Amino acid sequence: MNWVLWNDRLVKDEDIKLSKEDRGYQFGDGIYEVIRIYNGNMFTAQEHIDRFYESADKIKIVIPYTKDLFHKMIYDLIEANEVTSGQVYVQITRGATPRLHHFPITPVETVLTAYTKEYKRPVTEMVNGVAVKTIEDIRWLRCDIKSLNLLGSVLAKQEAYENGCFEALLHRGDLITEGSSTNMYAIKDGVLYTHPATNLILNGITRRVILTCCEEIGLPVVEQPISLATVLSNDEFFLSSTTTEILPVTTINGIKVNKGIRGEWTHKLQIALEAKIGQEVHA
Numbered sequence: 001m002n003w004v005l006w007n008d009r010l011v012k013d014e015d016i017k018l019s020k021e022d023r024g025y026q027f028g029d030g031i032y033e034v035i036r037i038y039n040g041n042m043f044t045a046q047e048h049i050d051r052f053y054e055s056a057d058k059i060k061i062v063i064p065y066t067k068d069l070f071h072k073m074i075y076d077l078i079e080a081n082e083v084t085s086g087q088v089y090v091q092i093t094r095g096a097t098p099r100l101h102h103f104p105i106t107p108v109e110t111v112l113t114a115y116t117k118e119y120k121r122p123v124t125e126m127v128n129g130v131a132v133k134t135i136e137d138i139r140w141l142r143c144d145i146k147s148l149n150l151l152g153s154v155l156a157k158q159e160a161y162e163n164g165c166f167e168a169l170l171h172r173g174d175l176i177t178e179g180s181s182t183n184m185y186a187i188k189d190g191v192l193y194t195h196p197a198t199n200l201i202l203n204g205i206t207r208r209v210i211l212t213c214c215e216e217i218g219l220p221v222v223e224q225p226i227s228l229a230t231v232l233s234n235d236e237f238f239l240s241s242t243t244t245e246i247l248p249v250t251t252i253n254g255i256k257v258n259k260g261i262r263g264e265w266t267h268k269l270q271i272a273l274e275a276k277i278g279q280e281v282h283a
């Protein structure tokens with residue numbers, strides 16, 4: 001079944017009507033979230049909902065629903081579509097008004113849309129790892145907002161894809177920030193390094209769960225940017241996001257990390273994460 005959420009209504013995909021002057025469409029003036037569904041349930045739903053409201057607040061969009069009602073609306077959508085393994089995508093824009101950069105003078109209704117997608121875990125990549133390409137991070141300075149403005153990320157991901165890579169490893173000068181849609185981590189001498197949750201990265205929900213897993217498995221964490229110059233001297237490297245979970249990075253700019261195989265700590269973290277999401281250990 002293919003229901004979509006349009007403001008507070010569940011409608012059929014073909015019944016949704018969006019304006020050519022929607023500010024999301026014209027300016028990218030809105031924010032979004034991607035929430036993973038395992039066994040018909042949302043994983044870390046509350047954390048994603050909290051971040052959705054925080055992102056909205058940071059750009060002064062007021063979501064016209066309580067968090068509890070919003071949670072129920074999303075859940076009803078998942079149920080209506082009978083999704084077992086997949087994701088729900090939700091976005092809200094500042095609404096539709098004649099095209100002027102400043103906010104609407106007379107307030108208009110925000111536009112919320114959400115839809116679901118069936119999706120399988122990338123188990124092959126979880127074992128074999130993925131390749132990344134280092135690319136200068138030219139995004140704006142509010143990467144902490146999950147904004148619809150994704151041009152910096154789109155261009156970086158495209159360059160990575162054109163070079164046969166799964167993801168862009170973004171850096172500002174010598175400092176690695178994150179991926180175009182993932183967070184990045186290095187492990188060296190039994191310590192995990194990752195960029196601190198500042199305005200220069202999106203603080204992933206998966207990142208937060210991973211940091212808890214580190215504590216559980218006794219892996220010390222240093223929230224400090226990884227140096228690009230010495231990136232290949234790390235023992236292990238991996239990336240994370242809601243849809244990818246933990247993927248070992250086995251190649252950077254065509255050069256193998258950890259001889260091109262998944263590292264031990266990375267594997268332990270995958271197992272710890274799987275325990276939390278209630279999935280079978282894959283390999």
Ligand SMILES: *Cc1c(COP(=O)(O)O)cnc(C)c1O
Pocket residue numbers: 034146178179180181182183202203204205206207240241242243
């Ligand atoms: C969404 C996103 C992530 C990953 O966040 P999760 O909450 O773990 O899915 C990382 N970086 C960027 C730029 C993102 O947009």
